[in-house]
Amino acid sequence: xxxxxxxxxxxxxxxxxxxxxxxxxxxxxxxxxxxxxxxxxxxxxxxxxxxxxxxxxxxxxxxxxxxxxxxxxxxxxxxxxxxxxxxxxxxxxxxxxxxxxxxxxxxxxxxxxxxxxxxxxxxxxxxxxxxxxxxxxxxxxxxxxxxxxxxxxxxxxxxxxxxxxxxxxxxxxxxxxxxxxxxxxxxxxxxxxxxxxxxxxxxxxxxxxxx
Amino acid sequence: xxxxxxxxxxxxxxxxxxxxxxxxxxxxxxxxxxxxxxxxxxxxxxxxxxxxxxxxxxxxxxxxxxxxxxxxxxxxxxxxxxxxxxxxxxxxxxxxxxxxxxxxxxxxxxxxxxxxxxxxxxxxxxxxxxxxxxxxxxxxxxxxxxxxxxxxxxxxxxxxxxxxxxxxxxxxxxxxxxxxxxxxxxxxxxxxxxxxxxxxxxxxxxxxxxxxxxxxxxxxxxxxxxxxxxxxxxxxxxxxxxxxxxxxxxxxxxxxxxxxxxxxxxxxxxxxxxxxxxxxxxxxxxxxxxxxxxxxxxxxxxxxxxxxxxxxxxxxxxxxxxxxxxxxxxxxxxxxxxxxxxxxxxxxxxxxxxxxxxxxxxxxxxxxxxxxxxxxxxxxxxxxxxxxxxxxxxxxxxxxxxxxxxxxxxxxxxxxxxxxxxxxxxxxxxxxxxxxxxxxxxxxxxxxxxxxxxxxxxxxxxxxxxxxxxxxxxxxxxxxxxxxxxxxxxxxxxxxxxxxxxxxxxxxxxxxxxxxxxxxxxxxxxxxxxxxxxxxxxxxxxxxxxxxxxxxxxxxxxxxxxxxxxxxxxxxxxxxxxxxxxxxxxxxxxxxxxxxxxxxxxxxxxxxxxxxxxxxxxxxxxxxxxxxxxxxxxxxxxxxxxxxxxxxxxxxxxxxxxxx
Ligand SMILES: Nc1nc2c(ncn2[C@@H]2O[C@H](COP(=O)(O)OP(=O)(O)OP(=O)(O)O)[C@@H](O)[C@H]2O)c(=O)[nH]1
Ligand SMILES: [Mg+2]
Numbered sequence: 001x002x003x004x005x006x007x008x009x010x011x012x013x014x015x016x017x018x019x020x021x022x023x024x025x026x027x028x029x030x031x032x033x034x035x036x037x038x039x040x041x042x043x044x045x046x047x048x049x050x051x052x053x054x055x056x057x058x059x060x061x062x063x064x065x066x067x068x069x070x071x072x073x074x075x076x077x078x079x080x081x082x083x084x085x086x087x088x089x090x091x092x093x094x095x096x097x098x099x100x101x102x103x104x105x106x107x108x109x110x111x112x113x114x115x116x117x118x119x120x121x122x123x124x125x126x127x128x129x130x131x132x133x134x135x136x137x138x139x140x141x142x143x144x145x146x147x148x149x150x151x152x153x154x155x156x157x158x159x160x161x162x163x164x165x166x167x168x169x170x171x172x173x174x175x176x177x178x179x180x181x182x183x184x185x186x187x188x189x190x191x192x193x194x195x196x197x198x199x200x201x202x203x204x205x206x207x208x209x210x211x
Numbered sequence: 212x213x214x215x216x217x218x219x220x221x222x223x224x225x226x227x228x229x230x231x232x233x234x235x236x237x238x239x240x241x242x243x244x245x246x247x248x249x250x251x252x253x254x255x256x257x258x259x260x261x262x263x264x265x266x267x268x269x270x271x272x273x274x275x276x277x278x279x280x281x282x283x284x285x286x287x288x289x290x291x292x293x294x295x296x297x298x299x300x301x302x303x304x305x306x307x308x309x310x311x312x313x314x315x316x317x318x319x320x321x322x323x324x325x326x327x328x329x330x331x332x333x334x335x336x337x338x339x340x341x342x343x344x345x346x347x348x349x350x351x352x353x354x355x356x357x358x359x360x361x362x363x364x365x366x367x368x369x370x371x372x373x374x375x376x377x378x379x380x381x382x383x384x385x386x387x388x389x390x391x392x393x394x395x396x397x398x399x400x401x402x403x404x405x406x407x408x409x410x411x412x413x414x415x416x417x418x419x420x421x422x423x424x425x426x427x428x429x430x431x432x433x434x435x436x437x438x439x440x441x442x443x444x445x446x447x448x449x450x451x452x453x454x455x456x457x458x459x460x461x462x463x464x465x466x467x468x469x470x471x472x473x474x475x476x477x478x479x480x481x482x483x484x485x486x487x488x489x490x491x492x493x494x495x496x497x498x499x500x501x502x503x504x505x506x507x508x509x510x511x512x513x514x515x516x517x518x519x520x521x522x523x524x525x526x527x528x529x530x531x532x533x534x535x536x537x538x539x540x541x542x543x544x545x546x547x548x549x550x551x552x553x554x555x556x557x558x559x560x561x562x563x564x565x566x567x568x569x570x571x572x573x574x575x576x577x578x579x580x581x582x583x584x585x586x587x588x589x590x591x592x593x594x595x596x597x598x599x600x601x602x603x604x605x606x607x608x609x610x611x612x613x614x615x616x617x618x619x620x621x622x623x624x625x626x627x628x629x630x631x632x633x634x635x636x637x638x639x640x641x642x643x644x645x646x647x648x649x650x651x652x653x654x655x656x657x658x659x660x661x662x663x664x665x666x667x668x669x670x671x672x673x674x675x676x677x678x679x680x681x682x683x684x685x686x687x688x689x690x691x692x693x694x695x696x697x698x699x700x701x702x703x704x705x706x707x708x709x710x711x712x713x714x715x716x717x718x719x720x721x722x723x724x725x726x727x728x729x730x731x732x733x734x735x736x737x738x739x740x741x742x743x744x745x746x747x748x749x750x751x752x753x754x755x756x757x758x759x760x761x762x763x764x765x766x767x768x769x770x771x772x773x774x775x776x777x778x779x780x781x782x783x784x785x786x787x788x789x790x791x792x793x794x795x796x797x798x799x800x801x802x803x804x805x806x807x808x809x810x811x812x813x814x815x816x817x818x819x820x821x822x823x824x825x826x827x828x829x830x831x832x833x834x835x836x837x838x839x840x841x842x843x844x845x846x847x848x849x850x851x852x853x854x855x856x857x858x859x860x861x862x863x864x865x866x867x868x869x870x871x
Contacts (some may be wrong), residue, residue: 008810015679016638034645037638039680039763040755043814065679067715074751078810 003047003056007167008184009160010076010108012100013085014093015064018119021150022085023061026160031151038063041075048161050168056188057164069103076108080184081115081163086134088118088147089126094133101141109183111175115144115163122149254284258366262356263292265315275315279353281366282319288370290325290342292317292353317350322371325385329674330360332381340364341674352674378584378707533833536826537568539772545574553592555581559781561588566781569772575691582778583704585697599697632669632677636662643682647767649690661689664699671703678713681706683759687771708853712758722851723757724750727788729846734792734835738799747809752816753791760787769825776829782836785847789839793831794823 011019020038025031027044044059060079062072076082082104086093097116104114118134131147138145144162148155167185170176176183258281266274277294293316326345331352332338339354340363355363364383367373376382548561555561562582570578577595580586586595640662644650650657665685669677685702692698711719728750732739742748755763760777762770777786795802798819807815836843 015635033641034651035642036644036763037642037679037682039683039758041813041817043817063679067678067713067717070717071720071751071754074749074809075813 002054003188004053005168005171005178005188006056006058006186007080007164008078009057009059009081009083009163010079010104011059011061011083011085012072012076012104013064013083013117014087014090014096014100015066017064017085017087017090017093018150019064019083019085020061022083022117022119022148022156022159023059025150025153025156027059029153031153040068041072046160048164050161050165053168054188055164055168057160059160073103073107076104078182078184079108079112080167081113082108083115083117083159083163084143085117085119086129087120088129088134089120089123091128094118094129094137097137101143111170111183113144113163113166113170114142115146115159116141117159118145118147119150121147121154122152254282257281257283257288257370258363260355260357260359260363263359264354264356265351266354274354276356277315279363281363281370283370288322288367289319290317290322291319315351320344322367322385327376327385328364328367328373328383329379330364330381330383331674332360343671378704533830533837534567536829537564539568540564540570540574540578542571542574545570545578553595554590555588558588562779562781566776566779569775572691572768572771575771575775576693576697579688579691579775579778580697580701582775583701584707585701585704599694628676629670633666635679636665636669636677636682639679639682640665644686644767647686647690650686657689660695660698661685664689664695664702667699668702668706671699672706672710675706675710675713678715680713680758683762684709687762687767687774690767691771709760711852719852720754720758722848723788724753726785726847726851727753727757727791729848730788730839730843731792731795733842733846734839735796735799738795738803741803745806745808745812747812752809752813753795755817756791756794757787761790764820764823765825766821773825773829782833783844784853785844785851786832786836788847789832789836789843790828792835793828794819796831796835797828 011023013019015037020035020042021031021033023042023044024035027046038061040063042061044061046057046059048055048057060075062075084097084100084104086097088094101114104112116134116138118129118131134147135145137143144166146155146159146162148159150156171178171185176185178185178187258279260279262276263279264274264276275294277292280291280293282289282291324344325342327343329341329343330338331340337354337356338358338360339352340360341352342350344350364373367383367385372386373383376384544564548555548557548564550556558581565578565582577586580595581588586598590598640658643658643661645658650661661682665677665681668681668685669675684705685698688701688705689698692701706713709719712723713719728739728742728748731742731750742750760770761773764770765773773790777790780786783789798815801807802812802815805811839846
């Protein structure tokens, strides 16, 4: 499938908060509690439509364990969007947000759009972080915020799409120079043909034809 | 070697307090003091050191200083550590602190209960030691604020049998003897060996649990294996079972004497070739042997295959392949490698055979134990069986798990680290190979076994603890061994090689990635230069390959095959690095042709999972390894995991601190 834009996303946050489950729910529309923990990074992709334009999301699901960070950081480079995830039933995952944010700000580009996700909201009875606290943190740090559940799919679609819409708006507003790939955006057909538009398999095959 | 200097202590309240407390005793401690009133009758203090501290938490204010002593009574050596009383103003605080501090008091631990001492000499900070008991539990690290680790070890060595581990040069084994039977006797908690027979005709009864079958098997082998044993180099070694009974009767006090006799006997009989002291021999022999053979062999093979003089020429030699792979070693052929007692007659031939074809699944349980060093190649069936029996007697798992539940809430708070780890392990074992029948479904007992073994390991090696990736390494081992205790011990052996991969600071991984880049540069400099130009020089895209030995890149069965090939350490202990280069080389045209950038490359490499042809890649890797020859080895910095035991003739050579 061809796309107008390709956005690179990263998903970050403590181990076990449900990053891989969110990705799987978004790409495959299923919740699979028995999948492997993430070593290094895993990839997912899906097409969405914003403003009638097909947009491909290429999503990097990173490993959450602290000691891997020196390596996973190198994956942040050139991401247009980030989903920063915590687990509403585990307070410490919320407490660590600041350090994740700092990492992201340091190693990703400054215009990266960050969506804060309080995951596992289906486990309301075990909630350890209130919705207000999540909202407050997001407000303080200029993030978009949603509570979601990879299990019930609540707000999963919305989180990914809202992030994309925000990035898209930034493009419309001229915030990015989209021909500069370090912003995590690639232009497909109909856009400005970037010098390296052929690098991505999908775009080179699709070059020029419409969806 | 020098003792670590005192580093910045300005923030260390405890240290400051202890300095005020008594600098005179601090100064004198290195001299041996005779006991006077305090010690029990006949006891002699052979070592005493002030300002040896433990750090129960990361908070400086909670560090506890104390005095570490070695006491000799009769033929036994004991260790004590008593915290200083806190010199604080607030009475309540003192009381509370005193109670807390006393939790850590160590009253006379006999060295018969000590398995090993790990010495840490971090480049910054104090030297410290971790003392591991034969139960598998370890004391918290002792920090020697005033130095003295060396003397501590030297003093111990004067009184008990202490030898540097062949696998890890920073570990000193207490009462560890060469053959697995004897090692078992000494390193296991003898108290659990309730009664031990003194003659071959009487059954060995091991602990309380009914292990009739095993016992009978042992008895069946007993007389023959022992006489055979005596026939080989060890004429003067008594029936080991009799020695145990003596030890038990005399409450372990003879262990050290027994050990000395055995080993000196061993070396008087066996080897007299130019090596000086027998400690040296003891330390270096196995490693030397292996290295020697391996390099000899590499030469031999090299002779058969045309080698490019310039490694860059290698591409032109793409027809040069490793030898054809063979079918896995089957049981009939396996039998030909063993003598009638079950000893591997030619371990090098065996490793070579496995290198070229792996082993059939049914043989893995035994063969993996050998490859990983859990069993010695010259162990007999009976000894291996006995080792299994004995080691499972340790009940170390149950002990640890009980420990978790029986501690008081007050103590539990101190165990936050433990609980964190347990939480992490609990989360990870349900996310490890659950698609496999062996681990699938709810309440699968194997998942619990996986958790228990990892938990035990995190205690056993408290410094390293648990880190993600370990469950991937444990999973196939448990799948093969089926048994909790065997899996645990095999994992311990594997971690002797791969442990540094899991260092918190990723130093082990970085050194492997570095070695990989050096090898790639040697074996495919155009590709390496391509990576350089495209900002891919860190080779991070190979991270997962290295961390868990390609576990996620192959089908389960193939992973097991690859591992046993790697574990042979035939041709190279770093064959996995050549495997990396071999894969990259296979796809170099695509990588360079499509001008992949870091992101695209990473994604591409990730998605190779399931598409790499194992046999072909192994042949490539073999060819590359031979082709690189000594240049290859020279490009891998010493100490890059998984390294073979370091040959260290010096008892106290300064070691890099690999753990932590
Ligand atoms: N109830 C509930 N459980 C969830 C949800 N999302 C994830 N989980 C569970 O949380 C555990 C961890 O989820 P993962 O997606 O593997 O976590 P991760 O963030 O990818 O963790 P790492 O890969 O280790 O960094 C899994 O066992 C899931 O079953 C959710 O929305 N609700
Ligand atoms: Mg994950």
